[in-house]
Amino acid sequence: MASNDKPRPAAQIVLVDKPGGMTSHDVVSRARRAIGTRKIGHAGTLDPMATGLLVLGVEGGTRLLTYLVGLDKTYEATIRLGQATTTDDAEGEVVASTDASDISDAAIAEGIAALTGTISQVPSSVSAIKVGGKRAYDLVRAGEEVQLKSRDVTVSRFAVVAQRRDGAVIDLDVVVDCSSGTYIRALARDLGAGLGVGGHLTALRRTHVGPFEVAQASDADSIGSVSLQPAAAAGLVMPVIATTADEARDLRQGKKIAGADRSASYPAAAIDPDGELIGVVERRGTTVKSIMNMPEVQA
Known part of the structure; x- marks a missing residue:
């Protein structure tokens, strides 16, 4: 890796208070410059006239947007x-x-x-x-x-x-x-x-x-100063199940794990022993299988 290469930003969910006069795409463009990646999307647009909460997904956090866009x-x-x-x-x-x-x-x-x-x-x-x-x-x-x-x-x-x-x-x-x-x-x-x-x-x-509030968001001039780790964000919108290291490995490899009764409802967020979000899982009979996996965190 060249000495001037920058590491990719971490997967995260970023909260922004959009000002009036900016499009949602304007906010995304500003976030790309501020955070240093083009891999950013949002969970629901706001008209230019409107102000308020935009929920952005960064890097692997974009995979969670599917589960956030439909929130009330x-x-x-x-x-x-x-x-x-x-x-x-x-x-x-x-x-x-x-x-x-x-x-x-x-x-x-x-x-x-x-x-x-x-x-x-x-x-x-x-x-x-x-x-x-x-x-x-x-x-x-x-x-x-x-x-x-x-x-x-x-x-x-x-x-x-x-x-x-x-x-x-x-x-x-x-x-x-x-x-x-x-x-x-x-x-x-x-x-x-x-x-x-x-x-x-x-x-x-x-x-x-959903559970995200504009009072928690940064303004458009300090995008990225308010963010949530994927595990924390997923835990706010769906049930959470803890996994062992072996179960986490199996889910990441596309395999099923036993214990569909460990959550009252599905889909659910599967969390590994280090507290990282493995992905979103659903019930398959008496087993659980990932329907969305997060990129693995690089050490």
Whole structure:
């Protein structure tokens, strides 16, 4: 190895508080420079307007992202009633304005209740969903009309924490707990449409991804200063099983080990005697087998 060659960074999960105005890819690019590797991905994008928690996987940590991307999310947002926009958020042009001053608190509560629980939601046409291999927002920007299919999502909490009435518009500060794949812009759009006055999102901040909190994250100027080892991160989102050295070797070699009853549920994180994450395992009859293995830690 040449004297100026640098060792590869350790596998890790990195928490970043994304500022507004940056894309999620911008954050990944900055992380690649700061940490010194191109092998970095994220567990769920945020729009440029949005701020808040991005969960990054570094090196072998990218293998865990599959198990993090589907975690529930929590958002803090501001919804403006009385205006609809082309993008369902403040970055788009206002296409309709309707006086919302007569909308009662009871009507707002009723509209929110209709958007709580398991609902069918049509994502915003400027979302990152792929249509025919292309991102929906790219098609919209190219002047094409995009019709996205509805999908079932779960909104377990949709609560108003503050309200401001200013002439013809109403601003609602809300907190939303929801399943992965829920579009908060679509909630704003649909709440306004249901009330007959239009609505759009003016602010959005992601505060939680599963057990990970934005309060624990670094800012974008100090990426990498807050990270978790893969074993710690996996242990926050799934059951953990301890293995012997022989069992760890067998799992890494693709073999099955006995004792499927050692965890109440699967998939589970298998940990070796040194506390390192072997990988993610599942039950196979009375045995356990890896469905994802981490790269072995080099001494």
